[in-house]
Amino acid sequence: EVQLVESGGGLVKPGxxxxxxxxxxxxxxxxxxxxxxxxxxxxxxxxxxxxxxxxAYMYYADxxxxxxxxxxxxxxxxxxxxxxxxxxEDTAIYYCARDTANHFDHWGQGTLVTVSS
Amino acid sequence: xxxxxxxPSTLSASVRDRVTVTCRASQAIGTWLAWLQQKxxxxxxLLIYGASTLESGVPSRFSGSGSGTEFxxxxxxxxxxxxxxxxCQQSNSYPWTxxxxxxxxxx
Numbered sequence: 071e072v073q074l075v076e077s078g079g080g081l082v083k084p085g086x087x088x089x090x091x092x093x094x095x096x097x098x099x100x101x102x103x104x105x106x107x108x109x110x111x112x113x114x115x116x117x118x119x120x121x122x123x124x125x126a127y128m129y130y131a132d133x134x135x136x137x138x139x140x141x142x143x144x145x146x147x148x149x150x151x152x153x154x155x156x157x158x159e160d161t162a163i164y165y166c167a168r169d170t171a172n173h174f175d176h177w178g179q180g181t182l183v184t185v186s187s
Numbered sequence: 188x189x190x191x192x193x194x195p196s197t198l199s200a201s202v203r204d205r206v207t208v209t210c211r212a213s214q215a216i217g218t219w220l221a222w223l224q225q226k227x228x229x230x231x232x233l234l235i236y237g238a239s240t241l242e243s244g245v246p247s248r249f250s251g252s253g254s255g256t257e258f259x260x261x262x263x264x265x266x267x268x269x270x271x272x273x274x275c276q277q278s279n280s281y282p283w284t285x286x287x288x289x290x291x292x293x294x
Protein backbone atom coordinates (compact mmCIF):
# COMPACT_ATOMS: atom_id res chain seq x y z
CA GLU A 71 0.00 0.00 0.00
CA VAL A 72 1.32 3.42 -0.98
CA GLN A 73 1.80 5.66 2.06
CA LEU A 74 2.98 9.24 2.28
CA VAL A 75 3.39 10.75 5.74
CA GLU A 76 4.26 14.41 6.16
CA SER A 77 5.83 15.92 9.27
CA GLY A 78 7.56 19.07 10.42
CA GLY A 79 4.71 21.56 10.39
CA GLY A 80 4.13 24.03 13.19
CA LEU A 81 3.96 27.67 14.23
CA VAL A 82 6.74 29.95 13.00
CA LYS A 83 7.21 33.73 13.01
CA PRO A 84 7.34 35.73 9.79
CA GLY A 85 10.85 35.61 8.38
CA UNK A 86 11.52 32.27 10.04
CA UNK A 87 12.34 28.87 8.56
CA UNK A 88 10.84 25.41 8.68
CA UNK A 89 11.69 22.08 7.10
CA UNK A 90 8.95 19.68 6.07
CA UNK A 91 9.49 15.99 5.44
CA UNK A 92 7.48 13.32 3.70
CA UNK A 93 8.21 9.65 4.39
CA UNK A 94 7.24 7.37 1.52
CA UNK A 95 6.57 3.64 1.60
CA UNK A 96 4.83 0.93 -0.39
CA UNK A 97 6.35 1.83 -3.76
CA UNK A 98 9.72 2.28 -5.47
CA UNK A 99 10.34 5.86 -4.41
CA UNK A 100 13.22 6.56 -6.80
CA UNK A 101 11.03 5.77 -9.81
CA UNK A 102 8.67 8.71 -9.27
CA UNK A 103 8.72 12.46 -9.42
CA UNK A 104 7.32 14.04 -6.27
CA UNK A 105 5.51 17.25 -5.46
CA UNK A 106 4.44 19.59 -2.67
CA UNK A 107 0.96 21.11 -2.88
CA UNK A 108 -0.52 23.48 -0.31
CA UNK A 109 -3.94 24.66 0.74
CA UNK A 110 -4.53 27.84 2.68
CA UNK A 111 -7.28 27.72 5.34
CA UNK A 112 -10.62 27.63 3.57
CA UNK A 113 -8.88 28.00 0.22
CA UNK A 114 -8.12 26.04 -2.90
CA UNK A 115 -5.16 23.93 -3.90
CA UNK A 116 -1.86 25.49 -4.97
CA UNK A 117 1.04 23.54 -6.46
CA UNK A 118 4.30 24.54 -4.73
CA UNK A 119 7.20 22.52 -6.12
CA UNK A 120 8.19 19.39 -8.05
CA UNK A 121 11.32 17.28 -8.12
CA UNK A 122 12.05 14.72 -10.81
CA UNK A 123 13.57 11.29 -10.43
CA UNK A 124 17.22 11.44 -9.48
CA UNK A 125 16.75 15.13 -8.58
CA ALA A 126 17.56 16.03 -12.18
CA TYR A 127 14.99 18.83 -12.30
CA MET A 128 13.25 21.01 -9.75
CA TYR A 129 10.39 23.37 -10.47
CA TYR A 130 8.82 26.00 -8.24
CA ALA A 131 5.76 28.22 -8.11
CA ASP A 132 6.63 31.89 -8.52
CA UNK A 133 5.24 32.53 -5.05
CA UNK A 134 7.98 30.42 -3.39
CA UNK A 135 10.90 30.49 -5.84
CA UNK A 136 14.05 31.69 -4.13
CA UNK A 137 12.65 30.97 -0.65
CA UNK A 138 11.75 27.25 -0.73
CA UNK A 139 13.96 24.32 -1.72
CA UNK A 140 12.62 20.88 -2.61
CA UNK A 141 14.91 17.89 -2.22
CA UNK A 142 14.79 14.12 -1.96
CA UNK A 143 16.81 11.35 -0.38
CA UNK A 144 16.17 8.18 -2.36
CA UNK A 145 18.18 6.08 0.09
CA UNK A 146 15.76 7.08 2.86
CA UNK A 147 12.61 7.22 0.69
CA UNK A 148 12.13 10.78 1.83
CA UNK A 149 11.02 14.08 0.31
CA UNK A 150 11.76 17.44 1.94
CA UNK A 151 10.78 21.07 1.61
CA UNK A 152 13.05 23.67 3.19
CA UNK A 153 11.04 26.83 3.70
CA UNK A 154 12.89 30.09 4.39
CA UNK A 155 11.81 33.71 4.75
CA UNK A 156 8.30 32.58 5.60
CA UNK A 157 5.40 34.98 5.14
CA UNK A 158 1.89 35.14 6.54
CA GLU A 159 0.58 33.99 3.16
CA ASP A 160 2.56 30.74 3.41
CA THR A 161 0.15 29.59 6.13
CA ALA A 162 -1.41 26.40 4.77
CA ILE A 163 -1.68 22.66 4.95
CA TYR A 164 1.22 21.22 2.97
CA TYR A 165 0.68 17.93 1.17
CA CYS A 166 3.24 15.75 -0.53
CA ALA A 167 1.94 13.99 -3.61
CA ARG A 168 3.30 11.28 -5.86
CA ASP A 169 3.48 12.14 -9.53
CA THR A 170 2.57 9.45 -12.07
CA ALA A 171 2.73 10.71 -15.65
CA ASN A 172 2.08 14.26 -14.44
CA HIS A 173 -0.93 13.56 -12.29
CA PHE A 174 -1.02 13.31 -8.48
CA ASP A 175 -2.17 9.78 -7.79
CA HIS A 176 -1.34 9.52 -4.08
CA TRP A 177 -1.37 12.19 -1.38
CA GLY A 178 -0.27 12.36 2.22
CA GLN A 179 -2.56 13.54 4.99
CA GLY A 180 -0.87 16.94 5.13
CA THR A 181 0.99 18.97 7.74
CA LEU A 182 -0.13 22.42 8.92
CA VAL A 183 2.24 25.36 8.73
CA THR A 184 1.16 28.54 10.51
CA VAL A 185 3.16 31.72 10.01
CA SER A 186 2.22 34.30 12.61
CA SER A 187 3.85 36.69 15.04
CA UNK B 188 0.62 30.59 -16.53
CA UNK B 189 -2.40 28.54 -17.55
CA UNK B 190 -5.56 29.59 -15.71
CA UNK B 191 -8.30 27.05 -15.03
CA UNK B 192 -11.83 28.33 -14.47
CA UNK B 193 -14.41 25.98 -13.04
CA UNK B 194 -18.15 26.45 -13.21
CA PRO B 195 -20.24 26.54 -11.24
CA SER B 196 -18.45 27.40 -7.99
CA THR B 197 -21.26 25.78 -6.02
CA LEU B 198 -23.75 23.23 -7.21
CA SER B 199 -26.83 22.16 -5.23
CA ALA B 200 -28.05 18.69 -6.11
CA SER B 201 -29.96 15.69 -4.83
CA VAL B 202 -29.07 12.02 -4.64
CA ARG B 203 -29.49 10.33 -8.05
CA ASP B 204 -29.11 13.63 -9.91
CA ARG B 205 -26.84 13.83 -12.93
CA VAL B 206 -24.16 16.41 -12.17
CA THR B 207 -21.79 18.17 -14.56
CA VAL B 208 -18.84 20.40 -13.68
CA THR B 209 -16.98 22.36 -16.34
CA CYS B 210 -13.31 23.38 -16.39
CA ARG B 211 -12.03 25.85 -18.96
CA ALA B 212 -8.33 26.41 -19.60
CA SER B 213 -6.89 29.76 -20.67
CA GLN B 214 -4.92 28.00 -23.41
CA ALA B 215 -4.94 24.57 -25.02
CA ILE B 216 -3.65 21.79 -22.81
CA GLY B 217 -4.44 18.72 -24.92
CA THR B 218 -5.73 16.12 -22.48
CA TRP B 219 -3.34 16.98 -19.65
CA LEU B 220 -6.17 17.42 -17.17
CA ALA B 221 -7.06 15.62 -13.98
CA TRP B 222 -10.06 15.78 -11.67
CA LEU B 223 -9.74 15.42 -7.91
CA GLN B 224 -12.28 15.12 -5.11
CA GLN B 225 -11.74 16.56 -1.65
CA LYS B 226 -13.83 16.10 1.46
CA UNK B 227 -13.51 18.39 4.52
CA UNK B 228 -10.40 17.67 6.55
CA UNK B 229 -9.10 15.12 4.06
CA UNK B 230 -6.45 15.07 1.36
CA UNK B 231 -7.56 15.31 -2.26
CA UNK B 232 -8.24 12.06 -4.10
CA LEU B 233 -7.54 11.49 -7.79
CA LEU B 234 -10.64 10.57 -9.80
CA ILE B 235 -9.72 11.04 -13.45
CA TYR B 236 -6.52 11.74 -15.37
CA GLY B 237 -5.73 12.30 -19.01
CA ALA B 238 -9.09 14.09 -19.18
CA SER B 239 -11.07 10.84 -19.38
CA THR B 240 -9.19 7.92 -17.78
CA LEU B 241 -10.81 6.68 -14.59
CA GLU B 242 -8.35 6.09 -11.75
CA SER B 243 -8.35 2.54 -10.41
CA GLY B 244 -11.00 1.98 -7.76
CA VAL B 245 -13.09 5.03 -8.67
CA PRO B 246 -16.77 4.23 -9.29
CA SER B 247 -17.88 4.18 -12.91
CA ARG B 248 -20.54 6.82 -12.27
CA PHE B 249 -17.68 9.33 -12.59
CA SER B 250 -16.58 10.23 -16.11
CA GLY B 251 -14.52 12.91 -17.75
CA SER B 252 -14.40 14.34 -21.24
CA GLY B 253 -12.89 17.11 -23.28
CA SER B 254 -9.65 18.26 -24.81
CA GLY B 255 -7.95 21.51 -25.66
CA THR B 256 -9.56 24.16 -23.49
CA GLU B 257 -12.89 22.74 -22.34
CA PHE B 258 -13.41 19.78 -20.04
CA UNK B 259 -16.25 18.26 -18.08
CA UNK B 260 -16.61 16.00 -15.08
CA UNK B 261 -19.91 14.13 -14.94
CA UNK B 262 -21.40 12.14 -12.10
CA UNK B 263 -24.14 10.07 -13.69
CA UNK B 264 -26.13 9.42 -10.52
CA UNK B 265 -25.03 11.37 -7.47
CA UNK B 266 -24.54 9.27 -4.34
CA UNK B 267 -24.42 10.44 -0.69
CA UNK B 268 -20.64 9.91 -0.63
CA UNK B 269 -20.17 12.30 -3.57
CA UNK B 270 -20.98 15.52 -1.72
CA UNK B 271 -17.55 17.15 -1.76
CA UNK B 272 -15.43 19.74 -3.52
CA UNK B 273 -14.05 18.92 -6.96
CA UNK B 274 -10.93 20.42 -8.53
CA CYS B 275 -9.50 20.25 -12.01
CA GLN B 276 -5.71 20.38 -12.44
CA GLN B 277 -3.57 20.86 -15.53
CA SER B 278 -0.15 19.32 -16.11
CA ASN B 279 0.49 20.51 -19.67
CA SER B 280 3.10 22.99 -18.54
CA TYR B 281 4.66 24.36 -15.38
CA PRO B 282 3.48 25.84 -13.15
CA TRP B 283 0.90 23.12 -12.60
CA THR B 284 -2.36 24.88 -11.76
CA UNK B 285 -5.71 24.01 -10.23
CA UNK B 286 -9.18 25.32 -10.78
CA UNK B 287 -10.76 27.19 -7.89
CA UNK B 288 -12.99 24.25 -6.99
CA UNK B 289 -16.66 23.34 -7.28
CA UNK B 290 -18.53 22.46 -4.12
CA UNK B 291 -21.33 19.95 -4.63
CA UNK B 292 -23.78 20.41 -1.79
CA UNK B 293 -27.10 18.94 -0.73
CA UNK B 294 -30.08 20.63 -2.31
